[in-house]
Amino acid sequence: MNAPNSNRHPLDKYIDEKLEQLNIEFDPSGWQSVQNMMKSHVEIANPNNSSTFSKFISLKSIAIFTVSALILSLLMYQLIGEKPNGNINTNQNKSNPSLDENTIDSSNQYNKKDQKINSVPSTIPTLKNKEILSKFNNQVPLVVDSTQIFDDIEKYVKIDSFQDLILKDSTKFKKKKHIIW
Amino acid sequence: MIISSHILIGCKKQDPKSQEQLYKFCYIPFMKLAHRYTQNEDDAKDVINKSFFKILTKINTFEGDENNFYAWCKTILIHESLDHIKSTAFRQSFNTTEPKEEDSFIFAESDFTTESEQILFYLRHLPVTTATVFNLFALEGYSHKEIAALIGINEGNSKWHLHSAREKLQNWIFKNKVK
Numbered sequence: 001m002n003a004p005n006s007n008r009h010p011l012d013k014y015i016d017e018k019l020e021q022l023n024i025e026f027d028p029s030g031w032q033s034v035q036n037m038m039k040s041h042v043e044i045a046n047p048n049n050s051s052t053f054s055k056f057i058s059l060k061s062i063a064i065f066t067v068s069a070l071i072l073s074l075l076m077y078q079l080i081g082e083k084p085n086g087n088i089n090t091n092q093n094k095s096n097p098s099l100d101e102n103t104i105d106s107s108n109q110y111n112k113k114d115q116k117i118n119s120v121p122s123t124i125p126t127l128k129n130k131e132i133l134s135k136f137n138n139q140v141p142l143v144v145d146s147t148q149i150f151d152d153i154e155k156y157v158k159i160d161s162f163q164d165l166i167l168k169d170s171t172k173f174k175k176k177k178h179i180i181w
Numbered sequence: 182m183i184i185s186s187h188i189l190i191g192c193k194k195q196d197p198k199s200q201e202q203l204y205k206f207c208y209i210p211f212m213k214l215a216h217r218y219t220q221n222e223d224d225a226k227d228v229i230n231k232s233f234f235k236i237l238t239k240i241n242t243f244e245g246d247e248n249n250f251y252a253w254c255k256t257i258l259i260h261e262s263l264d265h266i267k268s269t270a271f272r273q274s275f276n277t278t279e280p281k282e283e284d285s286f287i288f289a290e291s292d293f294t295t296e297s298e299q300i301l302f303y304l305r306h307l308p309v310t311t312a313t314v315f316n317l318f319a320l321e322g323y324s325h326k327e328i329a330a331l332i333g334i335n336e337g338n339s340k341w342h343l344h345s346a347r348e349k350l351q352n353w354i355f356k357n358k359v360k
Contacts, residue, residue, distance in 0.1 A: 011347055011354075012319035018300040019320070024212045030230055031204050035197075037234045 182210065184254075186247045192240050200237055207233075207251070211258055217316045218262035220269075220305055228265050232258040259321065263331060266309060303353045307346055314339050315346035 008016075184206060191199020211232065215225035236254050243253055293299040304312055313332055317323040318339070323331070325339040334342075 009319065009347065011351055012315075015300055015304070015350065016320050018297045019213060019217060019304075021295070021297045022213050022216060022301065023295065023297070024209050024216075026205065026208050027226065030208070030226055031201060033230050034204060034233045034237070037230065038200075038237060041234070041238055 182251045184247055184250045189240075189247050189250050192237060193243075195237075203236075204233055207254060211255075214255070214258055215262060216301055217304060217320065218259075218266060218313070224265065224269075228258070228262050231265075232261040235261065259317075263313070266313060299357070300350075300354070303350055307349060308342075310334070311342045311346045311349070314342035315350075318343050319346075 184203065188199050188202050188206065192203055208229065211229050212225055215228045215232075216222070219225045219228060232254075235257050239257075243250065245253060293302065304315070307315065310332065314328055314334075317328045317331065318325065325336045325343075328334075328339045329336045
């Protein structure tokens with residue numbers, strides 16, 4: 001680029017002179033926009049420098065938060081463990097003296113459950129149960145002598161083999177009394 | 182124009198006061214220059230702000246002294262003005278060699294408060310390429326070779342645009358004065 005010399009076209013010189021006479025006033029708002037552009041440029045160019053303090057705070061806060069969360073979770077775990085419901089002890093050794101009253105022995109619980117489960121199939125009435133039930137129901141059990149039944153059978157059915165069988169086992173049945181509901 | 186050395190040193194140290202002093206010092210001459218390349222005052226201000234942003238961010242790449250600092254700043258402004266022309270809708274007419282048919286319009290002298298504004302109005306009504314070539318050659322002192330390289334046309338085309346600009350401007354100014 002060369003500076004316009006004195007041999008310039010007269011029209012060029014005239015126009016240049018006229019344009020130099022343009023009345024322009026200083027606008028301070030332009031400087032504000034330049035400053036804003038500069039600030040944004042600095043932030044983009046050096047993101048670490050611009051937000052060092054805030055970054056430090058954020059890292060610090062994150063660290064504090066994680067540590068406090070860990071401590072809180074441990075404390076909560078401890079507090080829950082000291083509740084009257086007691087700890088859950090999976091130890092199956094019932095004779096362990098260290099187990100206090102509050103501790104729940106899971107093995108014991110399971111044993112109790114087993115007992116309950118075993119008691120459920122006893123829907124088929126046993127003699128003992130029937131006696132107990134009869135007490136509650138105030139019913140007199142029907143006493144049947146089995147020897148009498150067999151004597152009656154012998155009267156009507158006379159089969160040798162059957163008779164032999166009955167003779168052999170009659171001694172067993174004679175003294176037994178079966179209760180039939 | 183010579184910018185004082187303390188402003189230059191202060192700007193290199195990113196001193197806000199020195200930067201503001203530079204802005205105030207250069208604002209009016211830069212606005213006069215930007216007006217020639219843009220179509221309105223808002224565009225001129227936009228070009229100036231972008232130019233100052235580039236000047237202040239790239240000031241450490243300047244290796245000269247205070248004697249040629251203003252010329253360096255002015256070069257940045259001209260390049261920014263050319264970028265603005267290219268980025269606006271006017272770039273569409275950059276490659277057209279056909280000038281607008283505006284030879285017939287005559288302006289009333291009462292439309293302008295000063296003769297400077299009238300000349301600026303004429304300059305803004307030239308085809309974009311023609312006005313750019315005229316600004317660069319007649320007002321800034323660029324050679325046709327430099328202009329051809331800057332705006333992407335050949336030297337002969339640049340000469341044609343200069344001739345066309347002078348012819349139109351002379352015609353408009355003469356017609357208006359006769360009236």
